[in-house]
Amino acid sequence: MTDARLRRGRGSLAVSFFVQGVTFALLVTRIPAIQDRYGISDALLPAFLAAVPILAGVASVATERIVARVGPGKVLRAAQPLVLLALLAVGAGSGMWQAAVALGVFGLAVGALDASMNMLGVSLQREYGRSIMLGFHATYSLGGIVGASLAWAGAHWDLPLAVSYLPVVAVLLPAAWIGGRWYVDGKPGPGTEEAGAASGTGAGFALLLPLCLVMTFAYIGDSTVSNWSAKYLQDVLGGSEELATVPYNAYMVTTLLGRSVGDFGVRRLGAAAVVRCGAVLAALGFALVALAPGPWVGMAGFTVLGLGLSVIVPQTFAAAGRLFPGASDAAVARLNVFNYVGFLIGSPLVGALGDAWSYRGAMLVPMVLVLVTVAYATSFGSQRARYGDGHERPRTVDVG
Numbered sequence: 001m002t003d004a005r006l007r008r009g010r011g012s013l014a015v016s017f018f019v020q021g022v023t024f025a026l027l028v029t030r031i032p033a034i035q036d037r038y039g040i041s042d043a044l045l046p047a048f049l050a051a052v053p054i055l056a057g058v059a060s061v062a063t064e065r066i067v068a069r070v071g072p073g074k075v076l077r078a079a080q081p082l083v084l085l086a087l088l089a090v091g092a093g094s095g096m097w098q099a100a101v102a103l104g105v106f107g108l109a110v111g112a113l114d115a116s117m118n119m120l121g122v123s124l125q126r127e128y129g130r131s132i133m134l135g136f137h138a139t140y141s142l143g144g145i146v147g148a149s150l151a152w153a154g155a156h157w158d159l160p161l162a163v164s165y166l167p168v169v170a171v172l173l174p175a176a177w178i179g180g181r182w183y184v185d186g187k188p189g190p191g192t193e194e195a196g197a198a199s200g201t202g203a204g205f206a207l208l209l210p211l212c213l214v215m216t217f218a219y220i221g222d223s224t225v226s227n228w229s230a231k232y233l234q235d236v237l238g239g240s241e242e243l244a245t246v247p248y249n250a251y252m253v254t255t256l257l258g259r260s261v262g263d264f265g266v267r268r269l270g271a272a273a274v275v276r277c278g279a280v281l282a283a284l285g286f287a288l289v290a291l292a293p294g295p296w297v298g299m300a301g302f303t304v305l306g307l308g309l310s311v312i313v314p315q316t317f318a319a320a321g322r323l324f325p326g327a328s329d330a331a332v333a334r335l336n337v338f339n340y341v342g343f344l345i346g347s348p349l350v351g352a353l354g355d356a357w358s359y360r361g362a363m364l365v366p367m368v369l370v371l372v373t374v375a376y377a378t379s380f381g382s383q384r385a386r387y388g389d390g391h392e393r394p395r396t397v398d399v400g
């Protein structure tokens with residue numbers, strides 16, 4: 001019975017990751033269309049893009065307190081429909097204030113969603129006793145591919161945003177609602193009281209800090225792709241509006257491939273080695289994008305980027321769960337804030353450097369930052385204690 005409960009929980013959570021992948025891709029790949037619809041200037045666009053992660057970070061902090069009372073499953077059941085409805089509102093509005101409100105609701109809801117979704121993933125991985133976190137993020141990547149493909153179709157046939165979004169929301173909303181019935185709120189790990197107390201202390205934060213930096217750097221890279229790839233390909237590399245929707249799709253394809261085999265790599269090589277390889281590949285992808293002579297080479301760079309960045313974020317959440325096995329919800333909620341710190345820094349940073357210097361040069365900044373991840377890879381654990389069946393044993397760090 002317990003095994004069946006975990007399988008249902010794993011399947012339903014995978015559905016949620018998939019739905020969020022579709023939703024987010026539909027938003028970010030149509031940023032030029034959203035900008036045109038509401039008359040948002042290039043100077044004002046970074047402010048709109050920055051507001052979403054700021055509000056998401058606020059919601060992630062609040063989620064830590066809420067899940068302590070109701071559990072992450074209930075938070076996710078409420079947040080996911082709200083994210084979908086906010087996406088529809090972005091496509092259906094007409095005034096700039098409506099865009100601001102819709103994006104604000106999207107940011108708040110997505111912060112609660114990301115935090116609760118990864119909390120559930122970390123606790124399920126602990127109960128399974130082996131690496132499964134990359135698999136959840138692989139379904140997110142699959143959703144991103146579907147969403148980017150739908151965005152390409154909308155741009156190809158010049159469909160209004162509301163017409164592109166409505167059928168997707170109509171399908172995904174009930175799917176997410178039904179799938180949410182089987183979420184599994186995980187059981188606390190060993191040492192709950194000690195780890196819970198330490199996670200709020202200076203010693204606890206010192207353990208979490210390297211992972212916070214890795215999360216920030218990874219999302220600076222990811223936000224560069226999601227917020228600027230379409231505009232970069234169109235304005236810098238001379239691609240068409242239709243072709244500009246492709247880089248994010250290519251990025252998500254290789255992200256899916258990397259995450260699909262990533263759990264196997266972690267079990268065989270350890271998390272630290274996998275993260276190091278990912279950081280080097282991501283840096284290579286940024287270099288290729290910066291030097292690309294045309295749109296097709298640029299897309300190749302974004303493709304390599306996806307393969308490299310694919311493993312970093314899921315393993316960062318998993319490492320936080322191992323560090324604080326009895327307070328993983330709190331650790332994940334706090335770590336998730338740096339997801340949005342990365343988005344908050346990355347998008348305006350690339351935009352400011354692009355305007356003041358060049359967008360090609362701006363791509364070198366996330367390249368350098370993601371390389372710094374190599375130095376912090378030891379925080380993911382270099383030893384692979386195993387169960388008798390060969391599965392990775394979660395490592396408990398003394399945080400007292």
